[in-house]
Amino acid sequence: MIITSREFNQHLSKAQKSAMIEPVIITNRGEPAFVLMSYQEYENSKKAKPEFKSALEALTPTDPLVGEIELEIPPRSKAQRRPVEF
Numbered sequence: 001m002i003i004t005s006r007e008f009n010q011h012l013s014k015a016q017k018s019a020m021i022e023p024v025i026i027t028n029r030g031e032p033a034f035v036l037m038s039y040q041e042y043e044n045s046k047k048a049k050p051e052f053k054s055a056l057e058a059l060t061p062t063d064p065l066v067g068e069i070e071l072e073i074p075p076r077s078k079a080q081r082r083p084v085e086f
Contacts (some may be wrong), residue, residue, distance in 0.1 A: 001018045001023075001024045001025070002024075002026075002027060002032075003015060003024060003025070003026055003027070004024075004027050004028075005026055005027065005028050005033065005034075008024075008026050011044060015036055015049045017054070018035050019036045019038055020038050023035050023037040023041065024036040025081065045083075051070070064085075
């Protein structure tokens, strides 16, 4: 069900009853702004998707031995560099 924010304010009990059946999308100036749903549906949606991770957590390896890896980077050859003109 989709309702405007004005309809939501005027018919709160109708929106609450509808939310027990399906999520209610509340629009603001024609754009979806909010979703009203039952608490049980909200809990189910939280279980369905994984917890939020920051970029750092997502990129940090979980294997403790990863820190033991040594990476040798050879020095860059100066022959490949072009002279700089000022």
